[in-house]
Amino acid sequence: MTSYSLVADVGGTNTRVALAQGTELRPDSIVKHRNCDHSGLAELLVAYLDGQDNPVCDRAAVAIAGPVKDGAGQLTNLNWQLDKARLARVSGAGRSAILNDLQAQGHALGHIDDCHLTTLKQGQDVNPNAAMLVIGVGTGFNCAPVFQTAKGRFVPPSEAGHLTFPARGHDQWDLSQFLDAQLGHVAVEDVLSGRGLERCFAWASATMGQPRTATTTDIFAAADAGDPAAIKAIGAFVTALGGVVGDLALTLLPFGGIYLVGGMARAIAPWFDRCGFNAALTDKGRFSDFLDxxxxxxxEDDYAALSGCAHFLAGSDNQS
Structure with missing residues (x-):
């Protein structure tokens, strides 16, 4: 009987689940679930396995958009929890793991087809053996450094989205004060996420004397149609993102490359050149040239985190 790995990528809105054989995902097994249709993650995984005729799974790994500690994870933007012991019971797997979703993305680097990668900025010296950095911009914000070691790939977790937002310049300071009045503490994720763009639009429209609210979809459509508040909101988002990416690059020195993932990253990238992303990225005084x-x-691979889970499990086997 064929044995599989159960792999899942759990976001704040949707969960993708698949079966893998070794490091290869079985394409016909990939299913995207709306989280609102399920009462919890364990129940969702049980329903998925039932739909796959309950295959034998000897390993299981779940990537969660939230903090993970000691084999247990809690979603940041949804009241779902899972630990590796319960995952083992649900899946029947002898080996189980809970990862942060950006850790899973980090384990996918180097295994993503070139057709799913778009170069936004050429580096002066790309070294595949050097550290890499994956940055997720979607329902939330986070990052994970990726290190190659003698014992294999090491991808430590972080919760960088909850760092204090580093406002720079008049507009970003004004935006941070606008949000501070509502939130008390303004984190990076409060600006650089789907909800963050909506907050940028609320601020931009208020500064123009016509306070409005809008969804991310409507903001992009309005900007394409020339709406000044929408364009200002996107500009604020892009320059804030450039500044934060530059800070993270200086912190972690990812000479192997920086990789942007997530729905908001894909949606906002076409605005980088127009809104000055690279200027904000390199606005670091004496180290401006260094950041080039x-x-x-x-x-642009929706299933990269699933692949990363499969490669993590395979790598764990090789190290055991």
Whole structure:
């Protein structure tokens, strides 16, 4: 009987689940679930396995958009929890793991087809053995450094989205004060996420004397139609993102490349040139030229985190 790995990528809105054989996903097994249709993650996984005729799974790995500690994870934007012991019971797997979703994306780097990668910025010296950095911009914000070691790939977790938003310049300071009045503490994720763009639009329209609210979809459509508030909101988002990416690059020195993932990253990338992303990225005084050494790529593979889970499990086997 064929044995599989159960792999899942759990976001704040949707969960993708698949079966893998070794490091290869079985394409006909990939299913995208709306989280609102399920009462919890364990129930969702049970329903998925039932729909796949309950295959034998000897390993299981789940990537969660939230903090993970000691084999247990809690989603940041949804009241779902899972630990590896319960995952083992649900899947029947002898080996199980809970990862942060950006960790899973980090394990996918180097295994993503070139057709799913778009180069946004060429680096001066791309070294495949150097550290890499994956940055997720979607329902939330986070990052994970990726290190190659003698014992294999090491991708430590972080919760970088909850760092204090580093406002720079008049507009960003004004935006941060506008949000501080509502939120008390303004984190990076409060600006650089889907909800963050909506907050940028609320601020931009208020500064123009016509306070409005809009969804991310409507903001992009309005900007395409020339709406000044929507364009200002997107500009604020892009320059804020450039500044944060530059800070993270200086912190982690990812000479192997920076990889942007997530729905908001894909949606906002076409505005980078128009709104000054690279100028904001390199606005670091004496180290402005230094920051041109980092290549930036956009990942357009919706299943990269699933692949990363499969490669993590395979790598764990090789290290055991």
């Amino acid at each position: 050494g980092f290549a930036i790529r956009l990942v």
